[in-house]
Amino acid sequence: MSYLLSSRVEEDVRIEVESNPAAQILSSAANTTFTGINYTTVRYKPLRYIDGSFADKVIYSSSFLVNANSSTNDSGATFRLVYSTDNGSTWSAWGDNTKFNFGSWEQAQLRGTTLDINFCLDTTNWSEERLLKLEGECWGPAGFQVQLHHNVHFYDNNGLVTGTSRYLPKVSCRSIK
Amino acid sequence: MSYLFSDYQQTRTNLKLLKYVPTVAQIASNTTWQYVEGSRIAYTPLSAESTVIYEYYVAFSYEDTMNQADFKLEKSATGVSYTDYDTATSNQPYHWSTGTHGANQTGALNDLVVLKYKLASWGTTQQYMQISFKSRTGRPSRSRLHVTEYPSNPSSLYYYNAFVMCYEV
Numbered sequence: 266m267s268y269l270l271s272s273r274v275e276e277d278v279r280i281e282v283e284s285n286p287a288a289q290i291l292s293s294a295a296n297t298t299f300t301g302i303n304y305t306t307v308r309y310k311p312l313r314y315i316d317g318s319f320a321d322k323v324i325y326s327s328s329f330l331v332n333a334n335s336s337t338n339d340s341g342a343t344f345r346l347v348y349s350t351d352n353g354s355t356w357s358a359w360g361d362n363t364k365f366n367f368g369s370w371e372q373a374q375l376r377g378t379t380l381d382i383n384f385c386l387d388t389t390n391w392s393e394e395r396l397l398k399l400e401g402e403c404w405g406p407a408g409f410q411v412q413l414h415h416n417v418h419f420y421d422n423n424g425l426v427t428g429t430s431r432y433l434p435k436v437s438c439r440s441i442k
Numbered sequence: 443m444s445y446l447f448s449d450y451q452q453t454r455t456n457l458k459l460l461k462y463v464p465t466v467a468q469i470a471s472n473t474t475w476q477y478v479e480g481s482r483i484a485y486t487p488l489s490a491e492s493t494v495i496y497e498y499y500v501a502f503s504y505e506d507t508m509n510q511a512d513f514k515l516e517k518s519a520t521g522v523s524y525t526d527y528d529t530a531t532s533n534q535p536y537h538w539s540t541g542t543h544g545a546n547q548t549g550a551l552n553d554l555v556v557l558k559y560k561l562a563s564w565g566t567t568q569q570y571m572q573i574s575f576k577s578r579t580g581r582p583s584r585s586r587l588h589v590t591e592y593p594s595n596p597s598s599l600y601y602y603n604a605f606v607m608c609y610e611v
Contacts, residue, residue, distance in 0.1 A: 322459060322461070343592060343600075361603065362463065362464075362602050362603045363603075365501060365552070365590040365602050366552040366590040366591055366600060367553060367554070367590065368551075369552070380554070381554065382554060383499050383556065383605075385459070385461045385499070385603055385605040404592065
């Protein structure tokens with residue numbers, strides 16, 4: 266007897282949260298090629314069902330803090346999803362429209378926000394365990410920087426909070442049949 | 443013997459997901475509401491007592507040097523003619539806007555955005571839902587969906603696969 270009717274379900278939810286993240290800086294001078302974004306890595310494979318089939322889609326999600334960290338106006342970065350099938354030795358771009366730009370340009374500096382990234386991934390040819398993570402590169406005028414995970418500007422009643430004022434980065438995957 | 447949940451009410455059920463792979467960007471009109479590609483879904487709740495969650499994921503970018511846009515949720519019984527989702531409240535709980543407006547008429551935003559609505563069940567009949575959007579009248583601030591842009595010379599466009607889902611809780 267089945268209690269699931271014909272409904273599509275969402276299962277095997279994995280969520281990881283880094284409780285003490287270090288700040289990460291992407292610089293328009295140093296990071297004009299893609300570099301790994303810390304705390305966005307997750308190990309996952311689509312959920313396999315009792316009939317041998319795998320989930321049709323996997324939703325990859327990540328949430329982390331992005332701040333402009335300079336006085337220049339344009340502020341942003343390009344991010345892409347990459348994966349590894351050899352435990353992180355080599356990485357390949359996922360493709361399928363999982364590369365995007367985030368931020369502002371022309372006299373509109375982005376002071377700080379959380380970036381919530383969600384990709385709907387096809388599972389064709391994906392039955393093995395993979396590592397997935399984000400990579401980013403910084404664009405903008407020379408000297409421009411993007412700081413991740415730690416607040417650049419956070420003020421409490423006593424003024425600017427220094428130290429480790431931060432937003433905890435999250436990453437998750439879930440299977441959908 | 444069943445190994446299924448004994449406390450089922452907090453589980454997402456009856457999930458429906460549709461993925462939209464764009465081949466062109468969609469530019470907002472300054473004058474008329476326009477259907478947002480990939481946001482339409484026909485959904486039938488299994489229970490008249492449950493709550494339905496509607497979620498839509500899309501890339502937001504710019505066609506002009508600023509970008510402001512307004513979004514709203516709409517519904518239809520047949521999928522042919524759509525109305526505001528809730529006329530009793532002038533649809534105000536289902537409005538949303540985003541974008542930038544610079545003092546020097548410049549300053550545009552690239553972003554990935556998510557719209558989420560919690561809807562009271564309408565029974566166990568099928569209902570269509572979609573998002574419409576529009577840019578502000580009279581301003582050079584048209585937005586663009588399904589792509590983000592690398593603003594160098596020449597610029598690069600990156601498409602993003604939008605997706606819409608509904609489920610019950």
